[in-house]
Amino acid sequence: MSKPTDMKGDAKLNSYRAGPDERGHFGLFGGRFVAETLMPLILDLEKAYYDAKGDASFHAELENLNTFYAGRPSPLYFAERLTEHFRSQSTTGGGAKVYFKRDELNHTGSHKINNCLGQILLARRMGKTRIIAETGAGQHGVAVATVCARFGLPCEIYMGATDVKRQSPNVARMYMLGAKVNPVTSGAGTLKDAMNEALRDWVTNVSDTYYIIGTAAGPHPYPELVRDFQSIIGNEVREQMMAAEGRLPDTLVACIGGGSNAIGLFHPFLDDEDIKIFGVEAGGHGLDVENGHAASMNGGAPGVLHGNRTYLLQDDDGQILEGHSISAGLDYPGVGPEHSWLKDTGRVTYVSVTDNEALEAFQLCAKQEGIIPALEPSHALAHVMKLAPTLPRDDILVMNMCGRGDKDVFAVAGYLGMEI
Amino acid sequence: MTETRIDRRFAALKTQGRAGLVTFISAGDPDLETSAKILAGLPGAGADVIELGMPFSDPMADGPAIQASSLRALKAGQRMTKTLDLVRAFRKSDNDTPIVLMGYYNPIYVYGNERFLADAVAAGVDGLIVVDVPPEADDELCLPAIKAGLNFIRLATPTTDAKRLPAVLANTSGFVYYVSITGITGSAAPDVGKVHAEVKRIKGETALPVAVGFGVKTGEQAKAIATGADGVVVGSALVTAIENSLDSEGRATGKTVPAVLDLVKGLAGALRA
Numbered sequence: 001m002s003k004p005t006d007m008k009g010d011a012k013l014n015s016y017r018a019g020p021d022e023r024g025h026f027g028l029f030g031g032r033f034v035a036e037t038l039m040p041l042i043l044d045l046e047k048a049y050y051d052a053k054g055d056a057s058f059h060a061e062l063e064n065l066n067t068f069y070a071g072r073p074s075p076l077y078f079a080e081r082l083t084e085h086f087r088s089q090s091t092t093g094g095g096a097k098v099y100f101k102r103d104e105l106n107h108t109g110s111h112k113i114n115n116c117l118g119q120i121l122l123a124r125r126m127g128k129t130r131i132i133a134e135t136g137a138g139q140h141g142v143a144v145a146t147v148c149a150r151f152g153l154p155c156e157i158y159m160g161a162t163d164v165k166r167q168s169p170n171v172a173r174m175y176m177l178g179a180k181v182n183p184v185t186s187g188a189g190t191l192k193d194a195m196n197e198a199l200r201d202w203v204t205n206v207s208d209t210y211y212i213i214g215t216a217a218g219p220h221p222y223p224e225l226v227r228d229f230q231s232i233i234g235n236e237v238r239e240q241m242m243a244a245e246g247r248l249p250d251t252l253v254a255c256i257g258g259g260s261n262a263i264g265l266f267h268p269f270l271d272d273e274d275i276k277i278f279g280v281e282a283g284g285h286g287l288d289v290e291n292g293h294a295a296s297m298n299g300g301a302p303g304v305l306h307g308n309r310t311y312l313l314q315d316d317d318g319q320i321l322e323g324h325s326i327s328a329g330l331d332y333p334g335v336g337p338e339h340s341w342l343k344d345t346g347r348v349t350y351v352s353v354t355d356n357e358a359l360e361a362f363q364l365c366a367k368q369e370g371i372i373p374a375l376e377p378s379h380a381l382a383h384v385m386k387l388a389p390t391l392p393r394d395d396i397l398v399m400n401m402c403g404r405g406d407k408d409v410f411a412v413a414g415y416l417g418m419e420i
Numbered sequence: 421m422t423e424t425r426i427d428r429r430f431a432a433l434k435t436q437g438r439a440g441l442v443t444f445i446s447a448g449d450p451d452l453e454t455s456a457k458i459l460a461g462l463p464g465a466g467a468d469v470i471e472l473g474m475p476f477s478d479p480m481a482d483g484p485a486i487q488a489s490s491l492r493a494l495k496a497g498q499r500m501t502k503t504l505d506l507v508r509a510f511r512k513s514d515n516d517t518p519i520v521l522m523g524y525y526n527p528i529y530v531y532g533n534e535r536f537l538a539d540a541v542a543a544g545v546d547g548l549i550v551v552d553v554p555p556e557a558d559d560e561l562c563l564p565a566i567k568a569g570l571n572f573i574r575l576a577t578p579t580t581d582a583k584r585l586p587a588v589l590a591n592t593s594g595f596v597y598y599v600s601i602t603g604i605t606g607s608a609a610p611d612v613g614k615v616h617a618e619v620k621r622i623k624g625e626t627a628l629p630v631a632v633g634f635g636v637k638t639g640e641q642a643k644a645i646a647t648g649a650d651g652v653v654v655g656s657a658l659v660t661a662i663e664n665s666l667d668s669e670g671r672a673t674g675k676t677v678p679a680v681l682d683l684v685k686g687l688a689g690a691l692r693a
Contacts (some may be wrong), residue, residue, distance in 0.1 A: 203602040
């Protein structure tokens with residue numbers, strides 16, 4: 001059922017950074033596939049965003065919040081012991097020099113705050129008085145609840161009932177911050193179902209409500225604006241790496257659920273074509289296990305869901321599959337449309353790792369570096385474990401440590417059968 | 421484009437001087453055989469236009485009743501090919517009642533747009549309502565559908581303001597579906613006064629018939645909404661009747677078909693009174 005999507009054929013652009021076009025397309029992908037009730041609002045949002053983009057005072061306020069509220073820039077950290085570990089594993093005498101972009105040190109514990117600060121300023125600009133959001137791992141939900149508290153706006157978070165259980169620390173944080181958390185029981189009770197319910201809320205309360213989408217997906221202009229707010233990650237890495245090594249990195253690695261942390265790291269480097277870029281999808285129980293993974297690009301096909309055309313996990317009748325990942329934040333059957341385009345152009349290489357490989361990386365990172373990563377970037381690290389030993393010693397690799405693992409410690413202890 | 425069954429039906433309704441009853445059920449709910457029986461009985465019960473839902477796993481614009489209906493159909497093995505088969509079978513005994521396929525874009529896209537349009541026309545489908553393909557994407561499915569001879573029916577909503585309405589109406593044919601509330605199907609009852617004003621506004625911009633839906637459950641409501649409109653759409657109430665007729669295992673019973681058809685008879689009677 002896979003359709004030919006050879007974007008090389010119709011790539012008229014000289015740059016990988018020029019998208020989307022005026023209709024929100026990244027090649028075949030993206031667009032605005034929403035119900036009529038939402039369409040006027042989507043168009044208003046686009047106008048408000050382009051207006052803000054050209055407004056120096058908007059950027060100044062966002063920069064101030066990023067610095068003094070979120071704690072940016074996040075450090076670029078040389079992971080010395082892991083680098084030694086990978087070198088000791090190398091059969092070729094190589095082993096890349098591994099850096100972490102420490103976005104887990106941001107206020108609220110992940111990269112999600114970058115996007116939420118930008119969007120809450122947009123919501124205020126548009127005169128909206130109520131905020132809704134979906135969340136998977138709860139990282140986005142916590143970031144939304146945080147900015148809503150900071151700006152004094154009421155907030156409702158939709159979260160799959162399965163995720164409410166496996167990410168209970170984040171549910172507690174959202175409550176503490178004054179948000180209302182609505183557990184969603186339809187479907188498998190994960191991120192896809194939470195997004196359906198958030199869209200139903202939005203269509204019902206369209207006049208006063210702003211929907212803070214958590215990833216670089218959904219109808220245009222969300223994929224573009226979320227990418228722009230997250231690009232602070234890659235922009236900082238460029239500067240920090242010049243300061244640390246006097247040159248740009250050779251290799252970038254980030255995990256992909258919807259793909260916002262990844263596009264934030266990748267986008268500023270897309271036109272530096274010597275830089276190898278890897279996106280790591282959630283391979284769950286393995287790509288060969290039917291409906292047992294969440295790797296929409298490696299194990300799915302193009303389709304239309306949640307406002308955009310992108311790679312989706314689906315059956316041959318166009319019904320969306322639930323997918324599976326140990327990581328609630330990656331457990332989503334789609335991916336941001338720009339990633340789908342970058343896959344088809346070949347600019348970014350998308351791979352997958354399994355639940356077990358991610359668990360192994362989680363433990364390695366905790367013991368080697370004293371950093372407990374979230375299960376999401378543990379996927380990125382699991383690929384670094386495979387890749388770094390095969391690279392030469394002078395290869396500089398940057399992995400986005402996009403979230404901290406506090407929320408996951410009890411779940412991981414359970415998987416590992418640890419007595420606490 | 422050439423005249424369709426939808427055009428002929430609304431012209432006949434105008435002659436009769438009444439609003440039409442547009443009924444929605446999901447294809448294959450609760451199972452294919454029962455669904456075929458309901459479909460076959462709808463015209464006799466008083467349905468003037470039939471909307472047949474193409475089940476989708478993620479019906480974002482629908483409330484709990486139609487979500488459940490869609491999932492019942494999928495669980496019973498419904499697929500796009502079977503939905504088209506249902507229409508084909510219906511056409512063997514009824515060549516007049518218009519059938520509009522309604523749903524979301526992905527199952528069509530995955531089936532293949534061109535192949536879908538050709539197969540739908542061949543099966544006897546008259547029109548399409550695809551909730552998540554707005555006029556901004558008309559080249560995607562709407563224009564090819566018109567070319568294939570199908571009406572592409574657009575939803576106008578309370579948020580479709582005067583500036584936007586012409587774009588929504590531009591490539592619409594058959595009828596305009598006015599969504600009476602900002603919300604999902606089967607939720608709050610619409611404010612009749614507001615609906616009348618909105619229908620008047622839309623009719624000021626188009627000669628097409630206007631049918632009103634979302635939130636209409638009873639004959640009384642249908643009658644009140646019908647004033648000034650050309651049709652009233654009832655969906656959630658019908659699929660709820662299906663749901664309430666099922667046994668504890670979720671299977672159809674002897675009550676399922678009559679439960680829907682009796683409700684349709686009541687609604688049709690109210691509109692003809």
